[in-house]
Amino acid sequence: MSQLIRTLKSHIRDEIIKKGGWVNAHAHADRAFTMTPEKIAIYQNxxxxxxxxxVDEVKRNSTVDDYYRRFSQAIELMISQGVTAFGTFVDIDGVCEDRAIIAAHKAREVYKSDITLKFANQTLKGVIEPTAKKWFDIGSEMVDMIGGLPYRDELDFGKGxxxxxxxxxxAKSLGKMLHVHVDQFNTPKEKETEQLCDKAIEHGMQGRVVAIHGISIGAHPKEYRKMLYxxxxxxxMMVIACPMAWIDSGRKEDLQPFHNALTPADELIPEGITVAIGTDNICDYMVPLCEGDMWQELSLLSAGCRFTNLEEMANIASINGRKVLGLL
Incomplete structure (x- = not known):
C-alpha cells in the first residue's frame, strides 16, 4: 500500500504532543464505568x-477497593491516549464519606511516574446543609482544588x-484554585457564569477560578454574551468544556439564539478567555455513552462550534488544561 495521506487528526495530535501531551481537565473518575444495560433506565427517565x-446507590455500596479499581481503569484509559495530566472531581460527602478520596490518593501514588493527577472535591449535596458542610470542610483539606456545584444549594434552599x-x-483561605460547575442547563434563565465572575472579583480571586461547562452562555443574546466576556x-475566568456531557441536552420549545449545546469556544477563545477540555462523566449514570475519548471530545467541540483554528485546538487540549489545573 502506498503511504497513507496524513489527516488533520494526525496533525493536531502531533501538535498536542509537542505541547506536552493531552490534558483531561475535568472528570468524575470515581463514578466511571458504573453504567450497565440494566441501569440505562436511570439515564432515560x-x-x-x-x-x-x-448516584447515592453507587456511592453507598462502593468500598475503597471498588473506587480504586474505577480510578485505575480511568487513569489507564487516559495514559493509553497520551494524557499527561488528569483533573478529576471526587465525591466526598455523608454518603461515601472519604472512601473515594482515599482510593484517589492510593491511585496517585501508584501512577505518579506515568501521569499527573489533580483532585477536586465534588459537592453533590451542596455546602449549606450541616452534614454537607461538614464533609465539604473535611474534603477541602484532602484535595488540590476546591470544587463546587452552587445550583444544588440554589435548588434546595435558594442560596446559590x-x-x-x-x-x-x-479556596482563598486554603490558597487553592476553585473549579465550579455553572450554567449547565442550556437556558437563558441561568446566569451563573456572570455571578461567578462577580463573586471572584468580590473575593479577590481573579485568575484562580475556573467555570466548568457554561452551556447556557450560548442561550443568551449576543449583547449579553459580549458583556459577559x-x-x-x-x-x-477560565473555562473547561466537556462536549459529550451536554450535547445530549433535551429538546425545548423556548425561543433563544440558535446554538449547539456546547461551551462557545468559537467566541471565548477570540475574546482572550482560556478554554480547556475534559471528558466529564465516563460511562456512568450522567453520561452513559461517553467513552473517555479525548479526540472525540476535541473534535465534537470543534465541529459543534465551527471552530477550526488548529493551533488553538491543540492549546485547548494541552497548554490550557495545564493552566486550569494550576500546573502553569
Whole structure:
C-alpha cells in the first residue's frame, strides 16, 4: 500500500504532543464505568438533578477497593491516549464519606511516574446543609482544588450565591484554585457564569477560578454574551468544556439564539478567555455513552462550534488544561 495521506487528526495530535501531551481537565473518575444495560433506565427517565441523588446507590455500596479499581481503569484509559495530566472531581460527602478520596490518593501514588493527577472535591449535596458542610470542610483539606456545584444549594434552599461565597472563602483561605460547575442547563434563565465572575472579583480571586461547562452562555443574546466576556476577562475566568456531557441536552420549545449545546469556544477563545477540555462523566449514570475519548471530545467541540483554528485546538487540549489545573 502506498503511504497513507496524513489527516488533520494526525496533525493536531502531533501538535498536542509537542505541547506536552493531552490534558483531561475535568472528570468524575470515581463514578466511571458504573453504567450497565440494566441501569440505562436511570439515564432515560431521570433529569440531572434527580441523578445527583440517584448516584447515592453507587456511592453507598462502593468500598475503597471498588473506587480504586474505577480510578485505575480511568487513569489507564487516559495514559493509553497520551494524557499527561488528569483533573478529576471526587465525591466526598455523608454518603461515601472519604472512601473515594482515599482510593484517589492510593491511585496517585501508584501512577505518579506515568501521569499527573489533580483532585477536586465534588459537592453533590451542596455546602449549606450541616452534614454537607461538614464533609465539604473535611474534603477541602484532602484535595488540590476546591470544587463546587452552587445550583444544588440554589435548588434546595435558594442560596446559590451564598454557596459561591462559601466556596470562594474556602479556596482563598486554603490558597487553592476553585473549579465550579455553572450554567449547565442550556437556558437563558441561568446566569451563573456572570455571578461567578462577580463573586471572584468580590473575593479577590481573579485568575484562580475556573467555570466548568457554561452551556447556557450560548442561550443568551449576543449583547449579553459580549458583556459577559468582558466580565470574564476582568475576573480572569477560565473555562473547561466537556462536549459529550451536554450535547445530549433535551429538546425545548423556548425561543433563544440558535446554538449547539456546547461551551462557545468559537467566541471565548477570540475574546482572550482560556478554554480547556475534559471528558466529564465516563460511562456512568450522567453520561452513559461517553467513552473517555479525548479526540472525540476535541473534535465534537470543534465541529459543534465551527471552530477550526488548529493551533488553538491543540492549546485547548494541552497548554490550557495545564493552566486550569494550576500546573502553569
Amino acid at each position: 431521570a433529569n440531572l438533578q434527580q441523578k445527583w441523588d440517584l 450565591l451564598e454557596a459561591m461565597d462559601i466556596l470562594l472563602d474556602k 468582558q466580565k470574564m476577562r476582568d475576573s480572569q
